[in-house]
Amino acid sequence: MASFSDFKISNALQKALTDLGFDKATPIQELAFPVVMSGKDVVGIAQTGTGKTFGYLLPILNMLSFSKEIHPRILILVPTRELVIQVVEEVEKLGKYASVRVLGVYGGTSMNKQKEALASVTDIVVATPARLYDLVLARALQLKHVRRLVIDEVDVMLDLGFRFQLINIFELLPQRRQNIMFSATMTDDVEKLIHDFFKGVAKIAVAVSGTPLENIAQYAYAVPNFYTKVNLLEYLLKDADDYRKVLVFVSSKRSADLLFKELAEFYNDEICVIHSNKTQNYRLRSINQFDTGQNRILITTDVMARGLDLNEISHVINFDVPRFPENYMHRIGRTGRAEKTGTALVLYTDAEREAKEAIETLMEMKITPLTLPPEVEMATQLTYDEQPKHVERENPLKQNEDERGSGFHEKSDKKKKQNQGGSYKRIIKKKYSKPKTRGDKNYGKKKRRK
Structure with missing residues (x-):
């Protein structure tokens, strides 16, 4: 150097x-x-x-x-x-x-x-x-x-x-x-x-785009659903000596608030959250509390992945896998800064497996898989997004076109007619030709029959 x-x-x-x-x-x-x-x-x-x-x-x-x-x-x-x-x-x-x-x-x-x-x-x-x-x-x-x-x-x-x-x-x-x-x-x-x-x-x-930092150890957990991720995170964070300063990334503001609510039950005095819906003063206060060590866990969204330059973050946890693999690089780059070592974890479901593989393709390396600890409880509760969606059979908004009745087709065809404007005047003009006025040459004369 x-x-x-x-x-x-x-x-x-x-x-x-x-x-x-x-x-x-x-x-x-x-x-x-x-x-x-x-x-x-x-x-x-x-x-x-x-x-x-x-x-x-x-x-x-x-x-x-x-x-x-x-x-x-x-x-x-x-x-x-x-x-x-x-x-x-x-x-x-x-x-x-x-x-x-x-x-x-x-x-x-x-x-x-x-x-x-x-x-x-x-x-x-x-x-x-x-x-x-x-x-x-x-x-x-x-x-x-x-x-x-x-x-x-x-x-x-x-x-x-x-x-x-x-x-x-x-x-x-x-x-x-x-x-x-x-x-x-x-x-x-x-x-x-x-x-x-x-x-x-x-x-x-100075590096190929997408190249991971060599001083960041990367691991992945295959997890069935959101609430099992919460259980795993709650278990990992118990080790305050190892997980001394943890940055947790989620995909949305709603997920950030939900995860904060769940973890606050166990780590109320140690956790804070920031995302774009929080006021500027709230965001700055949360960052300051995390940076100075008052809180050891900070939950944030991808919007904040570039605006954080915080000291000595021990772990970056990808609670949700980012949609764009490049964002993963920005997330894990919050740790391992200034030639120090760091650790990055990825928690992924089957629905997120493809996004995780896209990250590995970008980095041209595999993220080391880890087995879920036996102490972590498998949750059966699902979030709204994870719940199977049922389509009502008799709901006309969800019917196929072949199942619609004749009345629907008749109404639909009627709506397809173009509005040509001024229909009454147009019909009268076609039927009676141009109306005569006093200024016309043959006004008052009857039309001769042939």
């Missing part, structure tokens, strides 16, 4: 890195620094937890000179509110001795307060796409002076449906700017976005 002292960085940045205790650069930081400094458009691909944020912040802050310009010169777009707060904190740490003015804007908070904050001088704006676009439309923010655009976690942006906002933001930005994109995976959507809107992009990668 290269040393930061070998980089041509300012004394202010070097001093900030020393305060943070950073001496050696990670591979992505070493590769990205000269390319970003050159001013070229760049896309960087690296496994999660390898220092991508510093990979673009170091060269950007190194090139950021003092200016009296009141409008932002650097725009950083990220997918989640938590990641906005996190990036702002990193900028403040690195810019400690350089008087860098940074502001984070995101949804779920007062837009008026953000408008007031944007009225003052700002060098860097870190934002989620939707809230940024709203502020631009409200004329609270001008983008005409932006010289560098950073899109962090590009693939998540597109997965969350931000493509429309991104394209609109591209149109509002100056044509002459540097585009910097970072992600843990390179998907087809990302390739298409780069092809459609950017030219001459330099690509740097």
